[in-house]
Amino acid sequence: xxxxxxxxxxxxxxxxxxxxxxxxxxxxxxxxxxxxxxxxxxxxxxxxxxxxxxxxxxxxxxxxxxxxxxxxxxxxxxxxx
Numbered sequence: 001x002x003x004x005x006x007x008x009x010x011x012x013x014x015x016x017x018x019x020x021x022x023x024x025x026x027x028x029x030x031x032x033x034x035x036x037x038x039x040x041x042x043x044x045x046x047x048x049x050x051x052x053x054x055x056x057x058x059x060x061x062x063x064x065x066x067x068x069x070x071x072x073x074x075x076x077x078x079x080x081x
Contacts, residue, residue: 004069005021005023005025005055005068005069005072006021006022006023006050006053006054006055006068007019007020007021007022007050007054007055007056007057007068008020008021008022008054010048010057012031012037012045013031014031015030015031016028016029016030016031017029017030017031017033017034017037017071019057019068019071021068022054027068027071027072029071029074033074034064034066036062036064037059037062037064040059040062044059044061044062045059047059047060047061051065054068055067055068055069056068
């Protein structure tokens with residue numbers, strides 16, 4: 001299996017979750033898509049790690065996981081609508 005999108009860093013504000021990829025792309029998705037993350041503290045959000053060869057993001061304290069590929073797919077669906 002080839003992993004196309006690998007995360008490099010994660011940033012967020014009150015409106016967007018931003019993931020910078022190793023290839024230079026940046027994904028912006030609305031925080032409103034992630035209710036668990038919206039309810040988290042700044043400290044909890046800052047405590048993330050990349051998992052699955054950097055193809056996913058985990059917030060261990062929140063027991064929450066995101067696939068970067070699914071973020072890309074969801075972003076493309078929203079843009080096409």
